[in-house]
Amino acid sequence: MAERKTLKPSRDRIYDLLMNARQADWVTLNLDDGSTFSGAIIFNEFKGTGRLINVDDEVSFDFNVDQVVDVKIA
Secondary structure (H helix, E strand, C coil): CCCCCCCCCCHHHHHHHHHHHCCCCCEEEEECCCCEEEEEEEEECCCCEEEEEECCCCEEEEEEHHHEEEEEEC
């Protein structure tokens, strides 16, 4: 049986997804280590860094664009 590989989107594609997600009330970030976080994001496109904030779970998480594999807007 052949192994199925998933390709990580380009850095530019991730930037575009994060830029669009800044306006959303709720997003889900999938990271390269396999973890997933949901909440609202703040993203600084000049630094390539951001913060995800989930007020319901009282969690905040700093991330770098290079860590992000996928962005889903809810």
